[in-house]
Amino acid sequence: MSTLLTSDQGPAAGAAGGTARTGRPKGRTGTRGSLRVAALYLLPAVALIAIYLAYPVVYSIGRSLFDRSGATFVGLHNYAELFTDPRTQVALRNNVIWVLVAPALVTGLGLIFAVLTEKIRWATAFRLVLFMPMAISLFASGIIFRLVYQEDPSLGLANAAAVTVHDAFLEPSKYPGARARDARALVADHGNLTTTANYGRGDVVRLPLVGLSPQKLPRQAAPAQDLRPDPRDLRGVVWLDVAAGGGPPGTLGGGKRGMPGVTVQALRDGHVTATTTTGDDGSFAFPDLSPGTYTIRLPASNFAQPFRGLTWLGPALVTPVIISAWVWITTGFAMTFIGAGLSAIPRDALEAARVDGATEWQVFRRVTVPLLSPVLLVVFVTLVINVLKVFELVFVIAPGSAQADANVLALQLWQVAFGAGGGDQAMGSALAVVLFLLVVPAMLFNIRRFRRERR
Amino acid sequence: MSRKFGAVAVAGAVTLGLSVFGLTGCGGASGSGGNGELAGQTIEVTGPWSGDEQKAFQKVLAVFEKQTGAKVNYTAAGDEEPTVLQSKVQGGAPPNIAILAQPGAIAQFAREGVLKPVTADVEQQVDAHMAKAWKNFGTVDGKLYGVYFKAANKSIVWYNDRLLTQAGYQPPATWDDFVKTVNSLSDTGVAPLAVAGADGWTLTDWFENVYLQTAGGEAYDKLAKHQIPWTDPSVKHALQVLQQVFQPKLVADGNAGALQTDFSSSVTKVFSDAPKAAMVFEADFVGQVIASNTKAKVGDDARFFPFPAIGKPAGKPSGSVVTGGDAAVAFKDDKATMALMKFLASPEAGVEWARSGGFLSPNKDMPLDSYTDDLTRAIAKQMLGADDIRFDMSDQAPAEFGATKGAGEWKDLQDFLGNPADVDGTAQRLEADAAKAYHT
Numbered sequence: 001m002s003t004l005l006t007s008d009q010g011p012a013a014g015a016a017g018g019t020a021r022t023g024r025p026k027g028r029t030g031t032r033g034s035l036r037v038a039a040l041y042l043l044p045a046v047a048l049i050a051i052y053l054a055y056p057v058v059y060s061i062g063r064s065l066f067d068r069s070g071a072t073f074v075g076l077h078n079y080a081e082l083f084t085d086p087r088t089q090v091a092l093r094n095n096v097i098w099v100l101v102a103p104a105l106v107t108g109l110g111l112i113f114a115v116l117t118e119k120i121r122w123a124t125a126f127r128l129v130l131f132m133p134m135a136i137s138l139f140a141s142g143i144i145f146r147l148v149y150q151e152d153p154s155l156g157l158a159n160a161a162a163v164t165v166h167d168a169f170l171e172p173s174k175y176p177g178a179r180a181r182d183a184r185a186l187v188a189d190h191g192n193l194t195t196t197a198n199y200g201r202g203d204v205v206r207l208p209l210v211g212l213s214p215q216k217l218p219r220q221a222a223p224a225q226d227l228r229p230d231p232r233d234l235r236g237v238v239w240l241d242v243a244a245g246g247g248p249p250g251t252l253g254g255g256k257r258g259m260p261g262v263t264v265q266a267l268r269d270g271h272v273t274a275t276t277t278t279g280d281d282g283s284f285a286f287p288d289l290s291p292g293t294y295t296i297r298l299p300a301s302n303f304a305q306p307f308r309g310l311t312w313l314g315p316a317l318v319t320p321v322i323i324s325a326w327v328w329i330t331t332g333f334a335m336t337f338i339g340a341g342l343s344a345i346p347r348d349a350l351e352a353a354r355v356d357g358a359t360e361w362q363v364f365r366r367v368t369v370p371l372l373s374p375v376l377l378v379v380f381v382t383l384v385i386n387v388l389k390v391f392e393l394v395f396v397i398a399p400g401s402a403q404a405d406a407n408v409l410a411l412q413l414w415q416v417a418f419g420a421g422g423g424d425q426a427m428g429s430a431l432a433v434v435l436f437l438l439v440v441p442a443m444l445f446n447i448r449r450f451r452r453e454r455r
Numbered sequence: 456m457s458r459k460f461g462a463v464a465v466a467g468a469v470t471l472g473l474s475v476f477g478l479t480g481c482g483g484a485s486g487s488g489g490n491g492e493l494a495g496q497t498i499e500v501t502g503p504w505s506g507d508e509q510k511a512f513q514k515v516l517a518v519f520e521k522q523t524g525a526k527v528n529y530t531a532a533g534d535e536e537p538t539v540l541q542s543k544v545q546g547g548a549p550p551n552i553a554i555l556a557q558p559g560a561i562a563q564f565a566r567e568g569v570l571k572p573v574t575a576d577v578e579q580q581v582d583a584h585m586a587k588a589w590k591n592f593g594t595v596d597g598k599l600y601g602v603y604f605k606a607a608n609k610s611i612v613w614y615n616d617r618l619l620t621q622a623g624y625q626p627p628a629t630w631d632d633f634v635k636t637v638n639s640l641s642d643t644g645v646a647p648l649a650v651a652g653a654d655g656w657t658l659t660d661w662f663e664n665v666y667l668q669t670a671g672g673e674a675y676d677k678l679a680k681h682q683i684p685w686t687d688p689s690v691k692h693a694l695q696v697l698q699q700v701f702q703p704k705l706v707a708d709g710n711a712g713a714l715q716t717d718f719s720s721s722v723t724k725v726f727s728d729a730p731k732a733a734m735v736f737e738a739d740f741v742g743q744v745i746a747s748n749t750k751a752k753v754g755d756d757a758r759f760f761p762f763p764a765i766g767k768p769a770g771k772p773s774g775s776v777v778t779g780g781d782a783a784v785a786f787k788d789d790k791a792t793m794a795l796m797k798f799l800a801s802p803e804a805g806v807e808w809a810r811s812g813g814f815l816s817p818n819k820d821m822p823l824d825s826y827t828d829d830l831t832r833a834i835a836k837q838m839l840g841a842d843d844i845r846f847d848m849s850d851q852a853p854a855e856f857g858a859t860k861g862a863g864e865w866k867d868l869q870d871f872l873g874n875p876a877d878v879d880g881t882a883q884r885l886e887a888d889a890a891k892a893y894h895t
Contacts, residue, residue: 087862151715152708177644179704211704213644242643249642308708313715399653401714401869404861418538419859 064429078430087404091412094319098390098408102323103383107376109327110334114342115364117335127339131332138329142396145325149312159309166307173304174261181208181241181250191300198293204229205236205296208250209259214242217257222281224258234294235285238262238278258282262302266294313398315405322397322406326390334379341375378449384442388435409435491524496791498527501540502554503781505531511811518807519798525791544569549786552795554604556781558592558851564784565595571788572598573796580800584820588844593782601782602800606817608838609660609738609777609847610762615725617756618645618733626760630696633763637705640733646707648700649732651721652714652872655865657737659849659857662868663777666693668765672843679848681893685885694871694878696765701875707732710872719744726751739834743813754830761837776841779850780817856892863888
């Protein structure tokens with residue numbers, strides 16, 4: 001696998017061969033002799049390419065046409081199976097997302113940073129910082145980002161920040177996670193708890209709740225007491241039906257305490273007609289109700305679970321998160337390359353534009369970018385090749401439950417070919433060939449550019 | 456330790472920012488130029504263990520070296536051991552002995568004809584000291600290849616003593632009690648269970664423990680070989696039983712949060728200074744995670760009860776245990792190799808490792824006082840005393856079904872944890888994936 005993945009070393013090796021050729025000594029004995037010398041010089045490079053590139057590629061292609069055991073020729077069967085496998089389809093889809101989003105984003109950011117850092121003082125220091133992530137191994141970077149995006153706000157930096165900001169604007173609920181003791185008497189709907197029975201003046205509504213530790217009650221919470229009915233109002237009590245050694249479920253007494261500060265609504269025909277709040281012992285009353293029947297509702301705001309941030313590493317967000325990690329790592333690389341291209345731009349072109357009255361934006365848009373476009377293209381294409389091979393980040397950042405959703409071809413290849421218990425190297429080879437074919441156009445493009453530039 | 460724990464160890468190292476990939480080659484145990492009957496012979500052994508486990512195993516090998524005068528070279532091959540062995544076999548240089556955690560790999564090597572069945576005196580040793588089940592685990596097509604040396608007891612629920620017994624609950628013995636206990640814990644605002652949903656293998660262990668009891672050993676063996684489909688009513692019933700506890704109000708951080716929780720986090724959720732859950736189900740090796748990742752004291756703050764009995768007469772323990780383990784297999788059948796195989800099957804082989812901790816022996820004659828603490832002794836007793844003992848089913852399955860992240864049984868049970876109402880859909884997905892992996 002790795003030989004195929006690194007086969008974009010090709011141009012470099014080819015260039016080495018070129019050097020050998022141009023190093024031909026002058027005036028040796030005739031053409032045949034010089035051919036022999038040329039062959040001698042070429043031999044090491046050719047041998048290395050043959051051993052480390054050509055042979056593995058040919059072997060992988062051959063292997064992909066046989067079955068798992070390598071004994072039976074199956075033609076293109078592995079490829080047919082590969083493209084009907086939903087996991088490969090997801091991997092392909094993700095690779096497409098990566099190629100569409102990541103290289104363009106990084107090239108754009110690299111351009112912006114390169115242009116900006118050219119204009120500021122301490123530019124080198126700034127560039128150094130931006131380039132730093134390139135010095136960290138992909139594996140370690142993956143671990144960093146896995147920690148940053150942990151779901152638990154006490155572990156993950158991203159969610160810790162999200163929760164802090166969220167709670168600064170929206171106060172968390174008083175009794176997160178509390179629920180009805182009897183889910184049939186007090187029905188939960190979108191987090192609201194509503195009584196199934198109807199009540200009117202002179203009734204007492206008893207609402208036992210559970211799912212909360214008694215230690216989480218506010219200090220002023222007083223023991224809840226049963227109320228006497230009063231014909232003038234509709235009253236009730238909300239209490240935490242949990243106590244150490246407390247009486248049977250659903251009953252008052254035994255040290256069970258009321259839940260202060262719970263919002264209680266009286267509903268008639270689905271409309272809120274009155275709202276009140278429980279006292280320290282959990283009691284509440286609606287004194288001014290007009291006669292009729294009401295249902296009692298404890299709105300969801302009392303019990304909403306605390307905001308815990310986003311599930312960054314869940315199926316929906318995991319790919320964007322991993323792309324963000326990759327962007328963090330590679331932007332420095334793009335910036336350095338583009339920065340080098342930038343310093344090669346003739347200054348007088350920029351100056352001329354400025355003298356002609358162009359704004360900085362116009363200079364950037366009409367002069368800098370067009371002059372830089374060859375560099376930008378090379379950077380972009382190199383990143384595309386890089387992105388197609390992305391493996392470590394997905395492997396490290398995606399938790400097991402989301403790995404299928406974050407899957408990319410290189411990871412799928414590794415899992416299929418070398419996963420636990422041996423693996424299927426025929427299918428793995430087929431995947432390697434597909435990945436290779438996807439990289440080839442970008443590679444050819446780069447090679448052709450190199451050639452044109454040399455001319 | 457099973458391969459699964461190996462994976463955990465790697466994950467642990469990863470969180471420390473160390474990558475421990477590749478092979479950790481290592482020389483033999485202490486140089487003991489003995490003059491025993493095998494003096495001058497060298498035995499190459501490959502195994503999955505590295506680090507502390509490797510040190511402990513080398514102590515075991517040193518005992519053998521001292522007794523026989525042979526020299527044993529141990530090489531750690533890590534989690535990818537089957538792949539490593541495959542290439543060694545292809546290169547014509549297999550080790551004398553490999554320690555393998557995957558029954559599937561043992562069967563594969565045996566059927567390829569590269570393994571040697573053990574000699575009669577090794578088999579006698581196994582018959583004498585191990586329960587029939589362990590012999591069966593190491594047998595392929597009627598011949599004994601694998602000698603189990605290290606075992607894992609995967610039918611254990613660990614609990615935080617402060618949150619359970621000190622809060623007035625008894626460790627539940629039956630499933631009904633278990634369901635009742637987790638529900639009343641939840642009423643008091645304590646999340647009862649930490650579930651490591653990010654690691655699919657913990658979910659397969661949940662399922663296997665339930666299925667072994669609700670469907671019985673015979674059905675378990677059939678399902679392991681895919682002789683009955685996963686859409687069988689027995690599978691659906693086991694999923695329904697599991698559904699009783701895979702509920703958002705019973706699982707710490709809810710089912711979606713559990714899917715983001717890996718194995719070692721599920722342990723720290725129960726045993727950290729600010730625990731978020733009262734119990735966590737898994738194997739004996741949870742003890743090592745507690746010891747290395749939390750301040751809780753195993754045997755004191757952290758205790759265990761056997762996986763609750765389902766549908767058994769009251770007062771009777773379940774007697775069912777799901778195990779994993781590491782077996783020694785021989786690639787050569789010379790005298791020295793078989794002598795080491797015989798030694799590994801003997802009661803004294805495990806003693807050294809048991810003293811170092813983190814070890815459970817399948818050998819019923821290894822003295823229980825070799826274990827250094829009561830808790831490990833109790834775990835060993837539970838396993839040795841079980842009358843219905845089965846090997847981890849997902850480890851017996853083809854790896855693409857039973858041991859691949861994001862695929863097969865791991866993924867299907869993760870989807871089930873995410874949506875426990877979908878019993879039928881889960882069974883169908885399991886069957887579709889199994890059919891593909893078993894090629895039936």
